[in-house]
Amino acid sequence: MDILDIIFVALTIVYGLLTLLTCVVQLKKRDIKLWSNLMMLTGGIVLIITSVFTIINDTNLLALLCLGLVLIHISAIFNGIALHKKINPQHHIIRFLISTVIIILYCF
16 A cells, blocks of 8 residues: 555545534534435445445445545535525535545545
8 A cells, every 4th residue: 555545545534524524413403405414424435435445455446436426516516505595616616626636546
């Protein structure tokens, strides 16, 4: 395992855990729809599982990784509309950049 793998695993697990944390907070607050929260929760879990399996073996899980990131992005859009009645472009650009970095690190 080289340094890029370590950075990938660390970034992906932190991003997944922060996603799970926001889901738990929103479950308690009930500001967003349950299905959207569960979609984001699923995306965060998929990210963490992908990272763990990357450490355990060398299976190609790029499709699963992308699925988790897409689930998070889609639910973030719905959550933004539910909470603020609009989409915050800066928020989604940052999410897109983080997702791009995660995918690039996974591929290398």
